[in-house]
Amino acid sequence: MIQYIVRRILGSILVVFAVSLVTFLIFQLAPKLSKTSPAYYYIGKNPQPSQVKAIEHRFGFDLPWYEQYWHYIKGIFAGQSLSNGDSTIHCAAPCLGYSFRYNSSVSSLIVHALPVSLSLAVGAAILWLVGGVLVGTLSGLKPGSWIDRIGMTGALGAVSLPIFFTGPILLLVFEYKLKWLPDVSYASLTSDPVQWFKCFILPWIALSFLFAALYARLTRANMLETMGEDYIRTARAKGLPRRTVVVKHGLRAALTPIATIFGIDVGTLIGTTVITETVFNLHGLGGLLIQAIQTQDLPIIMGVTLIASIALVAANLVVDIFYGFIDPRVSYA
């Protein structure tokens, strides 16, 4: 077991390295294909060739790619100093590069954005997991009943409604009409939990809507299948009360596959909640990434990609290890 976990962690690190190398190479390759120096991203129009040279030298664009990659990796662990002769910007470890548009190191940008993304993803995940599983279980236990019909019609509606529709509606109703949540601004969980909750409750609902619908359908299908299994009949034949049969024997088995999907969904969501962030004016990783893409801010794009990939790989790892605990048939040989 321990051996398996260690092996998996080492494997995960390798995957993250591969992702960092690939993103790095893509951004190395892109300027080469368009035959422009990446230095142009940093200076204004019609620069002097000497200025270009100076920038290239400052950021190491004149070095071969593997040396640049080495500097990039070294920066993550040891920090980096970017000097142009007159001034030196020190970027402490873990240094993912420096954004001159924000005039800030990428790591500090990410450190500010990550809690927002995490809060958003994890909070919504809890909401959709509870809601989706509840609706799905009730529907799956009585297929064709009115609960099932309402639940599944609701799920179909929720799947069909995009966040840029439900989000503004939620804002309109709860913030502007009912004024239940006036002037919410972001506060971190540790500094002001109540404010934090107020700030995130609407985004959570908007974001979890779609996922809750998917999970409800998935749970319903799994539940229907599980309740037809032979071991459910055995549980009933033992004389167990219905609640025990449904929860301990049925739900336990029906939820196991959902655990896998749940981990991956949360992991993926950490870097990809762009629409929700935009609608609710939150400054998370997704928004950071989109802006960076629009302004061609390479260090940020690479940094966010790396962090998002780490989140996904970590979620996968947690799910795989967790699976060994919930399904005894999985062996870690």
Add this chain to the structure above:
Amino acid sequence: MPNTPESDMIDVREGVVEPPEAFLSVRDLHVHFPTGDGLVKSVDGLSFDVHRGKVLGIVGESGSGKSVTSQAIMGLHKGSRARVSGEIWLEGRELNGYSEEQMRSLRGQEMAMIFQDPLSSLHPFYTVGKQISEAYRVHNDVSKRAARRRAVEVLGMVGIPSPDRRYDDYPHQFSGGMRQRAMIAMALVNNPTLLIADEPTTALDVTVQAQILELLKNLQREFDSAIILITHDLGVVAETCDDVVVMYGGQCVEKGAVTDIFYRPDMPYTWGLLGSMPRLDRTRQARLQPIAGTPPSLINVPSGCVFNPRCRFKDRVEGDLCVTEHPDLIEQSPGHSARCHIDPATRRTIWTEEIAPSL
């Protein structure tokens, strides 16, 4: 449909219902499933008795209603769309009218069931021991430790080596025979007086089969319980049963003592079953004689005798009685009855002169 003689014995319509003497008595049982294609008549007018200390075998092809019958006795159709009618008497109590909650207190306690595929019938996520002690604890207010002790005891009783250690194993860590033993242990944990074994040996290899059957017989002797053994294996029936019900198309076509069924079978379908049983005391040149045709549709049940489309002896009956009229289950000799239009004397001749010599 015509009443069977059994259903005439107890007249429900006049309200004079007297509990039968037998330990378990099934009277005119019908189990119908409404489906999109029509009403599936899985069991249609089945009656039989089981006494304590006896083994009743229910034999028949797949889809003849054997398993559905056993699940009806356990009340497992309650809460599903199945329509169950008729009477199921257990020690003077009529169970078909029982609520799910009333049945629940009997299930696992007084009546227990062994299912046919032990791997899929055991929960994959709980240890074998936990599943057995769960069955014990639901009917007995005991501590977890006491339940564990009892579970280990029954695991030992059914012949699981080092049961205390195997208690914590999961079903997938058991071999097929051990799983079936664990299923039996689970069924026996509360010393039930009625044990229903639904093809308990079908998934097992022959050596293990014999052990499991021996185990069931020993346990029965010990607890004087009644056993219903559902199987399509006539060898198992001959080995273990006292009485036999032969089912075809959801109906009982012949029933009697095991010797009646094997030495004086009285119904073309039973002849066919015996003819299709492989035997070692015969030369290989003597081919098995399968019953031609396929089991009947349970939605469009053949008119007249259910077996008539596959019956080789229809021509022994005057006119088209076999196709037009449903034969009654008629007692030929004490305890031995069959459902057939052929004249009883003719049937005896057919058996002794045409069927028995070729077996």
